[in-house]
Amino acid sequence: MKDIHVAIIGSGPYALSLAAHLRARGTSHRVFGPAMHFWRSMPKGLNLKSLGFATNICIPQPGQSFPEWCRRQGLEELEPCSMESYAAYGLEIQQRFVPDLEPEQVVMVRSAGKHRFEVTLSNGDVVHARNVVSATGLSELDHTPEVLEGLGEYVTHTAALHSYDQFAGKKVAVIGAGASAIEAAALVHEAGGQPHLLVRGSRVTFNTRAPPDRSLIKRILMPDTVLGAGMKNWLLQSLPWAFYFIPRQRRVRLAKGWLPPRAPWWIQDRFEGKINVKLRTTVVSAKTVDHQVTLGLRTEGVSDYSMCFDHVVAGTGYTLDVDRLSYLDAGLRLRVLRIGRSPDLSLRFESSLSGLYFLGPLTALNFGPVFRFVAGARFAAPTLAARLAV
Ligand SMILES: Cc1cc2nc3c(=O)[nH]c(=O)nc-3n(C[C@H](O)[C@H](O)[C@H](O)COP(=O)(O)OP(=O)(O)OC[C@H]3O[C@@H](n4cnc5c(N)ncnc54)[C@H](O)[C@@H]3O)c2cc1C
Missing domain, CATH: 3.50.50.60 (FAD/NAD(P)-binding domain)
Known part of the structure; x- marks a missing residue:
């Protein structure tokens, strides 16, 4: 069987954003997981914590942002936006722009030689991939004291x-x-x-509700961002690669402490x-x-x-720990260098194990607090798609 170029593990906003970018570039890939499962499993009656524009699935086609989708449905587009509507938006994006998503879980990824991985699916199929992207969000990372x-x-x-x-x-x-x-x-x-x-x-x-209709001067001094209003938030949103170059200890402190509970x-x-x-x-x-x-x-x-x-x-949160990802073989995890328990990544989201990439919350210690949220996909998906292009 021919090796695939990229296997994406995950089916949420990060995986869908990357798959849509790879598809637009004509880069061959397969993407695995039940579409938008995390958001579809939320209890009824909950809303997003982030603002509508901070929760886009980032795809190259114009007119597909979450606020634009909400407007077309006659729904609130800034806040509060319901989890249900976000899941419906994600499913529509998946069906239109990532139609070849395969709903199987990935149960195991092993190294199969230099720059080659063996990926086993829940239906027993085995595929070989030159590159693997882990984009499974907070799955398996829940922390119980x-x-x-x-x-x-x-x-x-x-x-x-x-x-x-x-x-x-x-x-x-x-x-x-x-x-x-x-x-x-x-x-x-x-x-x-x-x-x-x-x-x-x-x-x-x-939190307090974002005040509507702020004056121009206030919006210049305290710009609206995906993390809330503020100049520092704007820098974190706009310059994730600059965050990457902050000395490690300070970077970890900033990423962890930026938005307290x-x-x-x-x-x-x-x-x-x-x-x-x-x-x-x-x-x-x-x-x-x-x-x-x-x-x-x-x-x-x-x-x-x-x-x-x-x-x-x-309600005790999540631990960003690579060792909790049961679908990564123990030997393979050992070869992933860490910052704390998260993977230590290159500027292109590659781990120390060549060909193994991470997206989503596990990248926050490298690129900043924006990456604890969906909003980081705006930078991550095009950057990684460019890296993986052949
Ligand atoms: C209660 C709660 C509310 C949140 N609200 C917000 C919010 O309002 N805005 C925001 O930006 N962030 C929010 N977050 C953070 C949010 O979880 C992350 O930003 C988000 O998960 C990132 O998207 P993702 O694509 O990385 O992961 P997810 O959306 O979680 O997608 C991961 C996908 O991978 C699939 N998967 C897992 N394991 C496998 C496997 N082995 N094989 C195949 N597929 C697999 C899952 O089924 C899931 O569909 C919230 C988190 C929590 C816990």
Whole structure:
């Protein structure tokens, strides 16, 4: 069987953007994964956190931005835009511009010699590729704190929750203070459960809505960007290659700390006054007793105590760790040099293993916080497509 030039693993905005660029250049490739699965699996009632123009699937054809699609459907095009409409937009882009996407999962990628990979699909097929692009977003990267790991079926990470109906009538501990945790607490409440949000820090913070119709001078001094208004955000959005040259320690600090955990403004009314919140509270132990979970809690200024729950929801974020990607063979992962646990990449998104590339959130320590979001595809897809062109 003839080797393929590029195998793309993934089926979200980054993979679709790259595939559309490769197709437009006539570069042969195959792209694998269930289209827009991450966005289609979101629980009902959630909106995007980013603004409409920050969430485009970046394809070479004009007139295909997310705001233009929303306008054609008569939907809100700036904020809040629903997850459902974003998934529908992505599916339409896939069907029109990446029609040859194959829905199979990639189950294993192994090295098959110099600059050659063996890619095994969930249907048992094996293909050989000269280049492999990993674009699987946050899949497999969810982080559950060690203290909760022994709870088995009584703990669920928000990444695995596609509906909250199961929590009707249940007392649920939600752990975390970021957007996912706060949204989860609101969704438990709306499903008829009793959520208790346990937060390590001293407060829960919400974003403010982008003010419409800002004056010209304000827009010049604080330009609108995919990360929100601000000159520094504009630099991060416009010059990702400049971010790449910032000394490593500083770059990692900036990429990790740029946007601290915050919930979107549109969930505030659905949260405040409805959810029990315990601030400055850490879970120190967790065990199951008689179909319930007992959490040992430590709240600043109070002696340790325990509380019982029917279930625990971990809104505890994601770890950008190459070793969590089960479809990459262990030997192959060993050859990928790291920044922290993320891959250390060239300016063209190539890892230290020649022919293996990464796109999406795993590239944020190289190119900046914009790459934690869909917005990074605007730079990544054309750059990598040019690199892969033959
Ligand atoms: C709750 C939540 C809300 C978010 N909201 C926003 C937002 O509003 N705006 C924003 O810009 N970012 C948002 N993000 C961040 C967002 O997840 C990333 O920016 C986004 O995933 C990047 O797109 P992607 O193409 O890299 O990944 P995804 O869109 O996650 O796509 C990855 C795809 O790869 C597929 N896949 C996984 N493993 C395999 C495999 N082995 N073989 C084949 N296919 C595979 C998956 O099924 C999925 O379809 C949010 C994240 C979370 C957790």
